[in-house]
Amino acid sequence: MISEPSKDLRAEAAAELLRLRPGLRCARQRRLWVCAGARDWCVGAVRRLVHSWRPESMLWLGEETPDGSEAAAQRDYRRHLGGEYELVVLDAHAGLDVDALAAVAGTLRGGGLLVLLVPALADWPRRVDAQFARFAAHAARPEGHFLQRLISCLEDPAVGLLQQGHGWRPPMPPAPEEAAVEPAAAPSGQAAAVAAVLALAHARHRHRPLVLSAPRGRGKSTALGQAAAQLPAQRILVTAPGRTSCETLLRHARDAGGRVPSFVPPDELLRRRPAADLLLIDEAAAIPLPLLEQLVLGWPRVALATTVQGYEGTGRGFELKFFPRLDRITPGWQLLRLSEPIRWAAADPLERWLARALLLEAELLPEERLPALAPEALVYECLDPGRLGADEALLQQLFGLLVSAHYRTRPSDLRQLLEMPSLSVHVLRQGEAVLAVALVIPEGPLPTELIPAILAGRRRVRGELIAQSLVAHAGCEAAGRLRGLRIMRIAVHPRRQGRGLGSRLLRDLTAHMQAGDAADWIGASFGLERPLLGFWEGNGYVPVRVGLRREASSGQHAVIVLQALNLNAQSLLERLQARFHALLPLQLGDGLEGLEPELARALLAAAQGATDPMAALEPRDWAELAAFACGRRGYEVSLVAIHRLLRQYEAAWLHGDILGPGERAFLIEKCLQHHPWSQLAQAHRLDGAGMARARMREILCRLLRAVAPDRFEAECRRQSA
Structure with a gap:
């Protein structure tokens, strides 16, 4: 029942929540309190609550706190995941980061209160906020479907709702039979986890890793820390996506009086390969699978903890992808699932609400419901996204499918799915069963006046991943003037994979887009691995760009593939493909030297009849040279133009007096002998690799001004206009 508005509405709410507190503590349950209205009014309500509650520990995410104490930005929520709080306040007036909401709820202990401050509910769904702007480059206003759905979830009786000018509804108190005494000993699941880690550490067999899998709050990290404290004679290393991800593990090892194990980031661990008797990997689902596989194989005894729901990347997708790898590389590996919560009681209303509101437990359609x-x-x-917002069963089925295919799915992906106006959702279904899904977003044309600056590396446009890369990295300005479609995600139900459904969906959605003349090209960007590349090439897509650095999210080089949708784009695609195949052999020796040989071979296999990288300079080469010498364009993506320049004007720079001896040596060492930037910096007494890159720009600028001054200066002016 909602109380009528009154002068003491906020004081009434604070008093009611204070009366609720003893019951929550006794039952070890948590509650959500939503305060909706003007920010100053909402902050005033929290001020009254804090004054009456006097919480032992409190976390405030958002703008400044009511008492002037320090507040943390929502984007910095990961820094606080090792803590434990009685009161957590998330101020969403400037925007709601749903990843932060899901994560910080896990820091709230039983008896605690999660407070969400939001604008007036009637206005909230259509407001543009900073979190929406992260992925809404193509629209001025959100559709509002996600927030409308979130608001409908507030009808849960376990949620307290205080609305400025609309009254107050207190949350439901715990039932008398739910009262429980704080457990004196660790839950049996956590004790079993500690015992399993100790058994692993003393086992005779090697390379039989242990995986602890559970929802958030089940004590996985605590178990790893307690086990480490009981192994003082062993050399133990800890790794995780970041140090903050394993603070709980390290704290419990320290609190138990044991020697605190050393933390080493995953990439550094693989580079240094320090000896260890036991390697503990926390939040494994957030580490790229290729790196995780190397970690498991690199040390004799490994224990991993992974979260099966929530912000780390939904663990069900992780399990579907990683567990088969473990079957292949380490037969005999062990799995222990923990289900009993540590910080709060079982069947906690807040945990249940979050799972429903953010689809943290979205499941695949089971085998018995799949049609033949x-x-x-x-x-x-x-x-239509509006249909997804109104059809909960369809939304859960579709999101479960996306989760299964991509192990880094986050709650914010649900908001993007429902809110992003330009996003289109394409499905292949049989009856009511969705068997395949693809998410597609339009790109381009880029603003014409910005294209030269994008080529020079001086400008970036949000949300134009492929279109921008084709200009900035592939050096193709014409690509920026075309309309494109990027396939963000594609997923097929695991029980129906290998039946051609993904290819069928690509054909159908391409035909749909062509019929509506929606774009000139369609493409995708993904982590480079042989089966995926084969899938896209088998469906008529060609690679046109490979990223020089491995992506943090996948541990793989990103590759861009394209397919032309009309004759105009086909001509451009042929030029892009020719340029890519001219550039790739050069990059394999300078920039992509760490690329796996089988992947290099797969990319080179399509290079039949490719353009000669040593051919005469073309107009686009002059544009790339100016963008590198006078702009911020990368060296490795300009290699074709640079090598053509050095070949065409070899007599001038190598035998003439345009360059000095040191400059000639610099060009030979880098462009012909492929010395690393760090080695060049040391040899030429420069302050680091960045200065070596700057020196290369200076030398090429000097050479270009000598051999083609008018053309070079005109191109520089065009790009800086």
């Missing part, structure tokens, strides 16, 4: 595959019964459909 009948190709003639398959139906292609482009879904």
Whole structure:
């Protein structure tokens, strides 16, 4: 029941929550309190609550706190995940980071209160905020479907709702039978986890890793820390996506009086390969699978902890992808699932609400509900986001499918799915069962006046991943003037994979887009691995760009593939492909020297009849040279133009007096002998690799001004206009 508005509404709410507190503590349950209205009004309500509660520990995410104490930005929520709080306040007036909401709720102990400050509920869904702007480059205003759904979830009786001018509804108190005494000993699941880690440490067999899998708050990290404290004679290393991710592990090892194990980041661990008797990996689902596989194989005894739901990247997708790898590389590995919460009681209302509101437990359609595959019964459909917001069963089925295919899925992906106006959702279904899904977003054309600056590396445009890369990295300004479609995600139900459904969906959505003349090209960007590349090439897509650095999210080089949708784009695609195949052999010796040989071979296999990288300079080469010498364009993506310049004007720079001896040596060592930047810096007494890159720009600028001054200066002016 909602109380009528009154002068003492905020004081009434604070008093009611204070009366609720003893019951929550006794039952070890948590509650959500939503305060909706003007920010100053909401902050005033929290001030009254804090004054009456006097919490032992408190975390405030958002703008300044009511008492002037320090507040943390929502984007910095990971720094606080090792803590434990009685009161957590998230101020969403400037925007709601749903990843932060899901994460910090896990720091709230039983008996605590999560407070969410939001604008007036009637206005909130259509407001543009900083979190929405992260992925809404193509629209001025959000659709509001995600926030409308979130607001509907506030009808849960375990949620307290205080609305400025609309009254107050207190949260439901715990039932008398839910009262429980704080457990004196660790739950049996956590004790079993500690015992399993100790058994692993003393086992005779090697390379039989242990995986602890559980929802957040089940004590996985605590168990790893307690086990480490009981192994003082062993050399133990800890790794995780970041040090903050394993603070709980390290703290419990320290509190138990044991020697605190050393933390080493995953990439450094693989580079240094320090000896250890036991390697503990916390939050394993957030580490790229290729790195995780190397870690498991690199040390004799490894224990991993992974979260099966929430912000780390939904662990069900992680399990579907990583567990089969463990079967292959380490037969005999062990799995222990923990289900009993540590910080709060079982069946906690707040945990249940978060799972429903953020689809943290979205499941695949089970085998018994999947129809026998009948190709003639398959139906292609482009879904309206509004339909997803109104059809909960369809939304859960579709999101469960996306989670299964991508182990780094986050709650913010749900908001993007429902809120992003330009996003289109394409499905292949049979009856009511969704068997495949693809998410597609438009790109381009880029603002014409910005294209030269994008080529020079001086400007970036949000949300134009492929279109921008084709200009900035592939050096193709014409690509920036075309309309494109980027396939952000594509997923097929695991029980129906290998049946051609992904290819069928690509054909159907391409035909749908061509019929509506929606774009000139369609493409995708993904982590380079042989099966994925084969899938896209088998469907008529060609690679046109490989990233020089491995992506933090996948541990792989990103590759861009394209397919032309009309004759105009086909001509451009042929030029892009020729340039890529001219550039790739040069990059394999300077920039991509660490690329796996089988992947290099797969990319080179399509290079039949490719353009000669040593051909005469073309107009686009002059544009790339100016962008590098006078702009911020990268060296490695300009290699074709640079090598053509050095070949065409070899007599001038190598035998003439345009350059000095040191400058000639610099060009030979880098461009012909492929010395690393750090080695060049040391040899030429420069302050680091960055200064060596700057020196290369200076030398090429000097050479270009000598051999083609008018053309070079004109191109520099065009790009800086």
